[in-house]
Each structure stands twice: as C-alpha cells, then as structure tokens.
Amino acid sequence: MAKTKRKSKASKEKSKSKKKAATKQAKARRPQRFTVSHHREEDFDAGLRAYSAYRDLGIALATGGMVRAHVIRMTKPFNAAEVAIPHYHDVDFQMVYVLKGWFSSEFEGEGVHTFHAGSCWIQPPKIKHTVRGYSDDCELLEIVLPADFETVTLA
Numbered sequence: 001m002a003k004t005k006r007k008s009k010a011s012k013e014k015s016k017s018k019k020k021a022a023t024k025q026a027k028a029r030r031p032q033r034f035t036v037s038h039h040r041e042e043d044f045d046a047g048l049r050a051y052s053a054y055r056d057l058g059i060a061l062a063t064g065g066m067v068r069a070h071v072i073r074m075t076k077p078f079n080a081a082e083v084a085i086p087h088y089h090d091v092d093f094q095m096v097y098v099l100k101g102w103f104s105s106e107f108e109g110e111g112v113h114t115f116h117a118g119s120c121w122i123q124p125p126k127i128k129h130t131v132r133g134y135s136d137d138c139e140l141l142e143i144v145l146p147a148d149f150e151t152v153t154l155a
Helices: 009-028
Strands: 052-056 068-074 087-090 093-100 102-107 111-116 120-122 128-132 137-143 150-153
Touching: 087 128, 093 102, 093 111, 111 120
Parallel strands: none
Antiparallel strands: 052 068, 068 137, 087 150, 093 120, 093 137, 102 111, 102 128
C-alpha cells in the first residue's frame, strides 16, 4: 500500500495566501495594449545624446510608461571629449543588444567590455559607466524600465 502525504491546514493556507498575492500583483500592473513599429528611416530623431539618433518603438505608450524600447544609431564618429562622460541611469532594469557594428563601454567594478553584433548585456540600476568607443555603423536596441528615467552625469 502506498502512503499519501496530506498537506497540513497551515500549509494549505500558506499556499492560498501566495496565490492571492501573485494574483493581486498581476492585477496591479498597468494595462498594456497591442502596438507595432515598422522600420522607417524618418522615425529616427535626436535623443538623449548629440552623437546618436533614437527610434522609439512605441512600447512606452503601449505599456502606460512601464517600459521603453528604442533603437539607438550612432550618427557621429566617436569623439572621447564628447562621448566618454561618466554617468548612470536611475532605472529598475536596462538591457542593451547590439544590432549592428560594435560598442565599447567601461562599467564600475566590471572593467571595459566590447560588444559586437549579437551581444547583449544588462546594466544593473545606477551602475556607473562610460562609453569608450563604437563603430560608425553601430546600432543598439535598448529596453528600460521604467519608460521615463533620469540620467545622472558624474563629470
């Protein structure tokens, strides 16, 4: 005869409590709506930096400000005096993926890293970093939470 384990009343209550908390958290998220963004050259605008153009993918509006996603295209050759300025971003999450070319950055406590097309990295919240170089054809996909955030310049 096989023995079966029975959950204690306390264990069942704990399980119910966890399910309720997860459901409540899911319901607390902002509503999202369907959106599409197709590549169009005219959608690249001046953005955070004078040496790059940004193509917003419409994610911030679709997520009620929860997430921002944009393509960043380097528009000027690398100039350390203009670009290599230590800073950090006051974010909850930041991920960058190299679409074309290469990009090099130095991260506090992590050293210099060079990323090529297909490379991806996460920058933890408020990690201090400095751009160290990029190719003339460099394009990045950046995903950030929340959509609106502050960039703090350190130099």
